[in-house]
Amino acid sequence: MDKHHDESFIRKYFSLDHKIIGLQYMFTSLVFLMGGFLLVQLMRWQLAFPGRPMPFIGRFFPDTMAPGGIMLPEFYNQLGAMHGTIMVFLGIVPLGVGFFGNYFLPLQIGARDMAFPRLNMMSYWIYLVGGLTMLSSFFMPGGAAQSGWTSYAPLSVTAPTGQTVWIIAMVLIITSSLFGAINFIVTTLNLRAPGLTWSRLPIFVWAQFITAILLLFSFPVLEAGAVLQLLDRVAGTSFFLPAGLVVDGTPLDRVGGGSPLLWQHLFWFLAHPEVYVLILPAMGIVAEIIANGTRKPLFGYKEIVGALCFLGVMSFLVWAHHMFLSGMRTSLSYFFMTTTMIISIPSVAILTCLLLSLKGGSIRFTPPMHFALAFLPLFGIGGLTGLPLGFTPTDIYLHDTYYVIGHFHYVVVTGSIIALFGGIYYWFPKMFGRVMNPFWSKVHFWFTILMMNGIFFPMFIQGMAGAQRRLYDPTAQLHNLVVQPSNVFMTYCAWGLFLAQIPFIINFFYSMFKGKRANENHWEATTLEWACPSPPLPHKNFEKAPTVYRGPYEYSVPGHKTDFYPQNVI
Amino acid sequence: MNNAHAQEVSATGIPSGKLGIWMFLASEVMLFGAFISSYVILRTGSPLFEIPAREMLGVPLATLNTFVLILSSVTMVLALDSVQKNNQKGLSRYLLLTVLLGFVFLGVKAYEYHHKWAEGITLSSGLFGSFYYTLTGLHALHVVGGIVFNLYILVNALRGKYSSNHHERVEYAGLYWHFVDLVWVILFPSLYLL
Numbered sequence: 001m002d003k004h005h006d007e008s009f010i011r012k013y014f015s016l017d018h019k020i021i022g023l024q025y026m027f028t029s030l031v032f033l034m035g036g037f038l039l040v041q042l043m044r045w046q047l048a049f050p051g052r053p054m055p056f057i058g059r060f061f062p063d064t065m066a067p068g069g070i071m072l073p074e075f076y077n078q079l080g081a082m083h084g085t086i087m088v089f090l091g092i093v094p095l096g097v098g099f100f101g102n103y104f105l106p107l108q109i110g111a112r113d114m115a116f117p118r119l120n121m122m123s124y125w126i127y128l129v130g131g132l133t134m135l136s137s138f139f140m141p142g143g144a145a146q147s148g149w150t151s152y153a154p155l156s157v158t159a160p161t162g163q164t165v166w167i168i169a170m171v172l173i174i175t176s177s178l179f180g181a182i183n184f185i186v187t188t189l190n191l192r193a194p195g196l197t198w199s200r201l202p203i204f205v206w207a208q209f210i211t212a213i214l215l216l217f218s219f220p221v222l223e224a225g226a227v228l229q230l231l232d233r234v235a236g237t238s239f240f241l242p243a244g245l246v247v248d249g250t251p252l253d254r255v256g257g258g259s260p261l262l263w264q265h266l267f268w269f270l271a272h273p274e275v276y277v278l279i280l281p282a283m284g285i286v287a288e289i290i291a292n293g294t295r296k297p298l299f300g301y302k303e304i305v306g307a308l309c310f311l312g313v314m315s316f317l318v319w320a321h322h323m324f325l326s327g328m329r330t331s332l333s334y335f336f337m338t339t340t341m342i343i344s345i346p347s348v349a350i351l352t353c354l355l356l357s358l359k360g361g362s363i364r365f366t367p368p369m370h371f372a373l374a375f376l377p378l379f380g381i382g383g384l385t386g387l388p389l390g391f392t393p394t395d396i397y398l399h400d401t402y403y404v405i406g407h408f409h410y411v412v413v414t415g416s417i418i419a420l421f422g423g424i425y426y427w428f429p430k431m432f433g434r435v436m437n438p439f440w441s442k443v444h445f446w447f448t449i450l451m452m453n454g455i456f457f458p459m460f461i462q463g464m465a466g467a468q469r470r471l472y473d474p475t476a477q478l479h480n481l482v483v484q485p486s487n488v489f490m491t492y493c494a495w496g497l498f499l500a501q502i503p504f505i506i507n508f509f510y511s512m513f514k515g516k517r518a519n520e521n522h523w524e525a526t527t528l529e530w531a532c533p534s535p536p537l538p539h540k541n542f543e544k545a546p547t548v549y550r551g552p553y554e555y556s557v558p559g560h561k562t563d564f565y566p567q568n569v570i
Numbered sequence: 571m572n573n574a575h576a577q578e579v580s581a582t583g584i585p586s587g588k589l590g591i592w593m594f595l596a597s598e599v600m601l602f603g604a605f606i607s608s609y610v611i612l613r614t615g616s617p618l619f620e621i622p623a624r625e626m627l628g629v630p631l632a633t634l635n636t637f638v639l640i641l642s643s644v645t646m647v648l649a650l651d652s653v654q655k656n657n658q659k660g661l662s663r664y665l666l667l668t669v670l671l672g673f674v675f676l677g678v679k680a681y682e683y684h685h686k687w688a689e690g691i692t693l694s695s696g697l698f699g700s701f702y703y704t705l706t707g708l709h710a711l712h713v714v715g716g717i718v719f720n721l722y723i724l725v726n727a728l729r730g731k732y733s734s735n736h737h738e739r740v741e742y743a744g745l746y747w748h749f750v751d752l753v754w755v756i757l758f759p760s761l762y763l764l
Contacts, residue, residue, distance in 0.1 A: 111579075115586040182593040189589055192581045220597045224604035231704060236694030239608065243618055257618025257697050262608055269604075 022103030084149025110193025130172030153240030207284030225266030294361025371422025382410030403463025454493030
């Protein structure tokens with residue numbers, strides 16, 4: 001029956017196999033990541049050389065975007081909003097959850113497929129339609145959404161049509177993520193192999209499970225907010241519009257009475273757990289790679305799991321720390337300040353456990369291990385620079401500056417993306433049965449790390465010097481001129497980061513077809529995904545359904561003949 | 571189909587479909603929770619929240635509609651009870667009744683909308699109207715979804731696909747239908763009676 005399915009044309013592209021869907025997610029989200037990255041390249045040109053026409057590509061832009069190759073402020077705003085939206089919702093989440101979760105969660109729990117293959121396929125196609133809808137908004141009259149990825153009302157309500165398309169695309173993307181989340185939770189609950197108890201689950205599975213719960217409970221709230229904003233835009237309601245609003249000199253013909261702050265609450269109630277959706281899969285990947293690369297059990301498995309669960313719960317109680325400047329009551333900001341300080345503890349605990357796991361290990365410096373090791377200090381910088389933003393006194397100073405951008409990008413770029421790269425290198429042999437070239441992997445690694453730091457570290461300095469974010473022309477204000485040379489430097493680094501991805505792309509496709517053959521268990525790892533053939537068998541993964549006899553990280557067990565003791569071996 | 575069910579593994583002992591529908595309902599709770607709390611926040615906090623007179627809301631009709639929906643939940647339970655006792659005729663009959671009651675609810679709702687719109691309570695007339703149509707409209711969409719789900723079950727029931735040891739889907743449709751009913755039980759007092 002399965003064979004028949006494989007042969008048909010429709011089943012090849014509309015596959016129900018979690019591995020094919022995972023790969024579809026991977027390629028699509030990598031393309032979106034590159035797209036979002038190219039958008040920010042344009043922004044960086046404007047930031048480094050404001051008012052100068054863009055070289056080479058400038059002439060291809062219509063006059064509504066960049067007449068004579070010189071970017072208009074509206075177009076800059078569109079780039080900013082779309083960069084954020086694409087990177088977060090169409091790039092990192094689908095890569096970290098859609099791809100890694102889809103492909104490796106069923107393998108790591110020894111399942112044949114996800115619990116609901118049809119739902120799984122639907123969630124990919126809805127995501128793709130949502131993503132294309134999002135991109136199409138550039139062609140709307142007035143251009144794409146330009147109210148930032150946060151879409152604060154009332155600016156977003158009075159913005160041109162692109163914002164409506166943004167909302168519709170978001171509703172599609174949210175729906176896709178919800179289907180995925182239901183699938184992941186049920187799969188983890190129900191399809192674990194015999195013997196795979198909760199205390200034997202790999203950290204990666206734990207991280208994906210908690211991520212799915214966060215998605216399930218936080219995304220509907222943004223969906224509600226998006227519907228209300230859509231009605232505000234198209235049906236004349238005023239959920240987020242206060243009375244007496246004047247736009248471009250004319251009073252707005254609305255009853256009013258709504259609250260712009262309500263949107264902020266609904267948005268951040270999603271968007272703070274969303275940060276953990278971005279980072280938890282990355283932490284899971286890093287934990288897998290570190291256990292494998294150090295050849296010893298993870299330090300504090302139970303502590304990591306406990307911290308992950310605690311992070312999940314706490315992430316719903318901190319959202320308003322994004323809104324300290326909205327004029328909220330002091331008692332309320334105290335509450336959110338306290339919860340924010342509390343939530344930093346489990347993150348530090350996880351990072352500490354991963355760091356201590358290195359102690360006494362005989363480390364194998366494989367390419368994935370490079371990325372996992374880089375994750376630790378770089379995510380540490382991202383996390384620690386968040387603390388001043390969690391305290392109201394310092395946040396008031398730093399909130400509207402580049403410091404915030406630096407903090408966020410250290411968490412998500414040098415944190416999540418670095419870990420996701422590591423994951424691709426780590427599981428590449430499993431997916432394609434071949435290994436990526438180690439030399440070019442390391443070239444990719446070193447240049448990427450250097451350039452990323454070159455882009456984001458100066459942002460802290462700029463921010464503390466008072467350079468505001470969201471400015472179209474950074475030279476318009478005198479006090480910003482001091483940091484302008486660093487803007488030029490950062491733009492060069494952004495070009496460097498682009499060039500640094502070329503070895504990755506070539507290495508990826510070359511290795512896919514011509515790389516060195518890998519055996520079933522290339523990294524000599526212990527978890528279940530290495531117990532099936534590389535690549536795993538279509539529609540059933542394992543030749544024989546595995547049974548689990550021990551914990552996930554039994555490396556260097558005294559008395560065992562090899563230094564790894566797979567979960568499925570008696 | 572039956573074969574696939576027999577092979578289905580379940581580490582928890584609960585069928586995956588049932589877990590799935592519960593997870594879906596959990597997300598629905600968050601969705602309606604966000605809408606209803608937005609309503610509560612603006613109703614208590616906005617200076618411009620005008621509540622129309624009780625007479626304009628048509629409380630008797632809405633009470634009737636509440637009764638209709640609760641009755642449909644009862645018939646849904648009876649449908650499940652019938653299939654558990656392998657009573658095929660009872661299953662189809664009660665499912666049909668549930669679907670019909672769903673249509674009655676929608677019909678009354680449509681009449682109410684028409685009436686209120688004529689009275690000047692529209693989507694853009696003020697915050698109450700906006701919330702009224704958004705909340706009840708979203709709920710009505712869920713009723714439509716429930717009717718479609720129940721019709722699907724009904725068609726399969728008429729083909730004799732369910733029996734006393736294979737009726738998970740009847741139960742899932744029931745869970746969803748009861749949820750839709752429950753949402754209305756919360757919406758009714760908060761929109762009409764408060």
